[in-house]
Amino acid sequence: xxxxxxxxxxxxxxxxxxxxxxxxxxxxxxxxxxxxxxxxxxxxxxxxxxxxxxxxxxxxxxxxxxxxxxxxxxxxxxxxxxxxxxxxxxxxxxxxxxxxxxxxxxxxxxxxxxxxxxxxxxxxxxxxxxxxxxxxxxxxxxxxxxxxxxxxxxxxxxxxxxxxxxxxxxxxxxxxxxxxxxxxxxxxxxxxxxxxxxxxxxxxxxxxxxxxxxxxxxxxxxxxxxxxxxxxxxxxxxxxxxxxxxxxxxxxxxxxxxxxxxxxxxxxxxxxxxxxxxxxxxxxxxxxxxxxx
Amino acid sequence: xxxxxxxxxxxxxxxxxxxxxxxxxxxxxxxxxxxxxxxxxxxxxxxxxxxxxxxxxxxxxxxxxxxxxxxxxxxxxxxxxxxxxxxxxxxxxxxxxxxxxxxxxxxxxxxxxxxxxxxxxxxxxxxxxxxxxxxxxxxxxxxxxxxxxxxxxxxxxxxxxxxxxxxxxxxxxxxxxxxxxxxxxxxxxxxxxxxxxxxxxxxxxxxxxxxxxxxxxxxxxxxxxxxxxxxxxxxxxxxxxxxxxxxxxxxxxxxxxxxxxxxxxxxxxxxxxxxxxxxxxxxxxxxxxxxxxxxxxxxxxxxxxxxxxxxxxxxxxxxxxxxxxxxxxxxxxxxxxxxxxxxxxxxxxxxxxxxxxxxxxxxxxxx
Numbered sequence: 001x002x003x004x005x006x007x008x009x010x011x012x013x014x015x016x017x018x019x020x021x022x023x024x025x026x027x028x029x030x031x032x033x034x035x036x037x038x039x040x041x042x043x044x045x046x047x048x049x050x051x052x053x054x055x056x057x058x059x060x061x062x063x064x065x066x067x068x069x070x071x072x073x074x075x076x077x078x079x080x081x082x083x084x085x086x087x088x089x090x091x092x093x094x095x096x097x098x099x100x101x102x103x104x105x106x107x108x109x110x111x112x113x114x115x116x117x118x119x120x121x122x123x124x125x126x127x128x129x130x131x132x133x134x135x136x137x138x139x140x141x142x143x144x145x146x147x148x149x150x151x152x153x154x155x156x157x158x159x160x161x162x163x164x165x166x167x168x169x170x171x172x173x174x175x176x177x178x179x180x181x182x183x184x185x186x187x188x189x190x191x192x193x194x195x196x197x198x199x200x201x202x203x204x205x206x207x208x209x210x211x212x213x214x215x216x217x218x219x220x221x222x223x224x225x226x227x228x229x230x231x232x233x234x235x236x237x238x239x240x241x242x243x244x245x246x247x248x249x250x251x252x253x254x255x256x257x258x259x260x261x262x263x264x265x266x267x268x269x270x271x272x273x274x275x276x277x278x279x280x281x282x283x284x285x286x287x288x289x290x291x292x293x
Numbered sequence: 294x295x296x297x298x299x300x301x302x303x304x305x306x307x308x309x310x311x312x313x314x315x316x317x318x319x320x321x322x323x324x325x326x327x328x329x330x331x332x333x334x335x336x337x338x339x340x341x342x343x344x345x346x347x348x349x350x351x352x353x354x355x356x357x358x359x360x361x362x363x364x365x366x367x368x369x370x371x372x373x374x375x376x377x378x379x380x381x382x383x384x385x386x387x388x389x390x391x392x393x394x395x396x397x398x399x400x401x402x403x404x405x406x407x408x409x410x411x412x413x414x415x416x417x418x419x420x421x422x423x424x425x426x427x428x429x430x431x432x433x434x435x436x437x438x439x440x441x442x443x444x445x446x447x448x449x450x451x452x453x454x455x456x457x458x459x460x461x462x463x464x465x466x467x468x469x470x471x472x473x474x475x476x477x478x479x480x481x482x483x484x485x486x487x488x489x490x491x492x493x494x495x496x497x498x499x500x501x502x503x504x505x506x507x508x509x510x511x512x513x514x515x516x517x518x519x520x521x522x523x524x525x526x527x528x529x530x531x532x533x534x535x536x537x538x539x540x541x542x543x544x545x546x547x548x549x550x551x552x553x554x555x556x557x558x559x560x561x562x563x564x565x566x567x568x569x570x571x572x573x574x575x576x577x578x579x580x581x582x583x584x585x586x587x588x589x590x591x592x593x594x595x596x597x598x599x600x601x602x603x604x605x606x607x608x609x610x611x612x613x614x615x616x617x618x619x620x621x622x623x624x625x626x627x628x629x630x631x632x633x634x635x636x637x638x639x640x641x642x643x644x645x646x647x648x649x650x651x652x653x654x655x656x657x658x659x660x
Contacts, residue, residue, distance in 0.1 A: 035441075042519065085628050092384055096578055096627060099386075103571055104620025107613040209580040222449065227441055270446040 003054075006134040007255050008248055009102065014220075016147040020202035021217070021224030022239035023151060024195035029233045031170040031191035032083055034094035038101035040221030042078070042196050043203030044214060045105060046071045048113045050204040051120050051212045060123040064204055068197050075196025076189040083192070084185070110214040117213035120182020143205045148162045151240055154194070158236070167191055219266065223250065226269035230276055236288040246272060302551070304492055338496050345488055346481065358484035359556060360596060365491040366553040371576045372585055373545030378574070379582035380506060381538045382518030386589035387444030387588050387652060388546045388573045390451040395421050395547030396554035400468035400496035402459065410555060411445055417551035418544050425543020448570045455562035467561030470554070483598025484556070491552050499585045514538060548572075549559075568616075575619045582635020590634045594622070 021039055028036040044068050054062035082101060086093050124142035128135050158164040169177040170187035177184050201215065210216045227246050231238025246269045253268040345353070353361075374388045376466045385391075395417040402413035423448045428443060455462045462468065475486035505511065517524040517531045525531050554560050580591025599615040630637050 010367075082624065090382070092378065092382060093627060093631075095384055096574065096623060099571065099574065100620040100623035103616040104624075107620070108614035109633065110613045111610060119389065126483070179338070222445065225445070229442055257543075266449055269444065269546075270450075 003134045004252075005132065007251050009015040009131060009134050009136055010140065011248035011251030012244055012250065013136070013247070014146055015244035017145045017202050017206050017220050017243075018227045018247055019240040020147050020151065020198050021220055021244030022201040022227035022243045023236055025152065025224055025228045026231075026239040027191050027195040029228070030236075031167070031188045032079070032087065032094065033091060034083065034098055035091070035225070035228075035233070036101075036195070037095070037098040037200050037221070037225075038078075039107055039195065040224070041106045041109065041214075042071070042075065043199035045109050045198035046196075047120070047203040047207040047212050047216065048109060048118075050207065050290030051118050052113075055118075060121070064201075067204055068200055068218045072193040074230055076092060076193035077117045078196075079189045079192035081187075086251060087188070094197075106214055111142035113214075115214060117211045117216075120207040120212055122208035139208055143209070147202060150198060154198060155236070157194075163190075166181070167194075167291070190271075200253050204235075222266060223247070223269050225269045226273050228271075229273050302398055312514045326445075330656045334496075334500075338492065341497040342489055342492060348365070348485075353485075355482050358482070361483060362487050362491055363553065364589070364592045364596045365488070365495050365574065366549045366556060367573070368549075369491075369495050369498055369552065369588045370546040370549030371573055371580065371591050371595075372495075372502060372588040372645040373542040373549065374573050374577045375582045375588055376502065376506075376542040376545070377537050378577050379584075380511065380514040380518065381535060382514075383491070383535070383539075383544075384441040385444040385539075386441050386567075386570050386574070387446070387448040387545075389565055389567065389569030389594075390444075391421055391424065391546040392550035392553065392573070393451055393455070393560070393567065394424055394447040394549030396453065396560045396565070397462060397468065397550075399554045399562045400470055403470040404468045410470075413550065414551040414555070416550045418548045421547020421550075422540050422544035424547070425540035426536060428543065429539030448567045452566055455565075462598070465562060466538070467559055467564075468526075472558060473555050485551075487556055491556075494548070494552060495589075498548065499588075503585060510534065510538075512589045518603065520643045535537070571619065575623055579622050579633060581630075581637075582636030584633065584635035584639075586638070587633045587635030590638075594634075598622075624625070 021043065022044075024039050025036055028034055028039065038052075049070060050060075050063050050067045053066065054060055058066075078101065082097060083094075086097055086107070086121040090143055091095075120137040122142075124138040129138060129141055130136075131141075137250070145190075158168060166177070166182050167187045167190060170181065170182050171191065172183045174184045177187070223246050224243060227242035228239045229242075230246065231242035233239075248270045250265050254265045323383040345358075370388060374385060377383050379386050385601040398420045402408040403414055405408055408416070428447065449525065455467075456465050456627050459465075472483050473487055474483055475481035479486070481489070481583075506514070513524065513529045513534055516527065516529055519533060521531050550565075555565070576591030576595040577588065578591075579594050580589070581587030598618055599611070602611060602614050602618060626633055
């Protein structure tokens with residue numbers, strides 16, 4: 001029983017990575033209608049940036065703040081430069097652009113920082129904490145807490161601020177938003193910037209466990225895409241819940257189902273998506289929309 | 294065109310040659326112009342085949358034939374992918390894996406069961422068709438982009454699976470098969486013979502596909518890609534054609550993979566990674582995803598561009614530069630030549646034609 005509890009908790013721990021990336025993917029999808037395959041590698045770039053700063057002697061938390069700001073700018077810039085020219089195109093075109101961004105950015109990261117994995121020291125020290133009989137490292141607990149706070153902040157931002165409301169309006173109905181004198185283009189760029197920031201939080205805070213390498217976010221990206229599908233791309237909360245569920249499911253499956261090792265762990269999220277989508281095609285929290293031709 | 298102004302009317306499907314005409318608010322893309330003038334293309338193919346068959350080793354070396362074989366087999370797979378990208382309006386991030394499944398099917402049948410290679414290649418085609426249909430089925434519920442996500446799963450799962458199932462696939466070392474020799478009596482080297490075979494297969498496959506796309510299937514796909522709801526309202530079985538086209542596309546990719554294995558003779562799990570799937574997408578987009586000539590151009594891009602990079606950059610970083618070039622090419626083509634290089638070629642040709650005869654107005658030019 002303790003063993004199961006332990007697995008659930010550490011699954012939740014990695015679930016927070018997927019949850020925040022999934023939230024970032026949802027933010028971008030709601031704004032620009034693009035499934036952003038480059039979200040993971042954008043977080044990787046942020047992690048490398050943080051690693052560079054910290055290994056040059058900067059304090060971890062100061063580095064985190066700087067990197068978040070830089071990620072925001074970078075995300076908004078990517079929207080302006082690469083996405084704006086194809087704004088409003090078919091999802092297929094968007095997808096191709098983000099795939100191009102994925103392979104391009106990943107290569108650029110590898111060219112700048114090299115292929116060898118780097119180690120980032122955990123800001124929470126090497127201690128561990130006991131939670132109802134299960135052992136968690138301080139890093140696991142601290143990272144989860146930071147991500148949780150980020151997710152809550154993002155939620156509050158969209159719920160309670162005017163800017164958040166404007167962004168939701170621009171995402172939901174660009175034409176009407178424009179009539180209400182909302183600068184839709186700027187909102188989209190802000191959305192990308194915000195998504196990049198949320199992704200960067202996950203990338204930097206989990207870097208000590210994931211290790212900093214060009215491919216560090218690859219499997220997390222997949223699980224995040226799976227999580228977003230699971231929760232429904234339209235639902236921010238759903239994406240977060242989806243990420244946590246998948247984190248636990250993947251962890252439990254690789255521990256208890258014989259034949260699924262860590263190399264085939266990816267089977268789990270896709271099996272879950274299959275099942276969910278066969279029963280609820282709109283995702284767990286998505287709404288069915290009726291379409292008019 | 295008669296009836297071009299009629300609002301949203303589709304003649305009953307019973308009429309063989311019925312054209313789907315719709316109100317301008319959902320204007321369809323122009324009817325697919327895949328209709329290659331068959332006679333012209335057959336002649337071109339015959340000339341290339343003849344040249345390749347007669348070329349002495351001093352003109353085209355075996356290595357060059359090997360490279361050309363890679364181009365042709367990739368072109369077949371990209372042609373299959375074009376069905377999805379260019380016509381069905383969906384994406385497959387897993388065609389590299391389907392390519393790999395085709396390659397491994399042939400490799401296993403030839404190496405372990407002594408099946409003659411032509412039969413093994415046919416078996417690959419069938420396996421591809423079945424796998425494609427199985428992948429296409431959930432797409433009925435998922436639709437559009439979600440299919441892309443599912444195919445991503447097989448792209449990523451295939452290499453570890455191939456390594457894991459070593460009793461079947463030979464594990465990390467893969468499978469090696471003997472060289473395919475020309476029939477006794479014919480004076481061809483092995484790569485030369487394979488080139489002739491591959492080229493004929495490519496021609497037959499593209500001819501069949503373009504016939505399929507020129508007919509009702511192509512129009513139905515175009516209608517469904519522009520609006521599923523509208524297509525369904527016009528009695529097009531959108532679900533069924535999605536699965537069918539996915540299965541055909543997968544079968545063609547597997548066929549390309551099978552021929553690719555005959556060329557390289559060794560298939561290992563890391564020949565068929567996610568990067569291969571990406572390369573195929575890059576080839577399809579760069580060449581032009583609504584054109585089979587584009588598939589060949591795209592395949593040449595995928596094979597030769599990374600290689601020509603080798604001379605300029607540090608070999609250790611060659612893989613990264615290859616990715617950068619793919620990314621840049623994808624973005625440039627999407628921004629500036631949405632119809633790919635094939636579209637560019639067509640445009641140039643049309644301009645030439647128009648200059649020489651003022652009457653020749655081509656329809657493609659307008660769109």
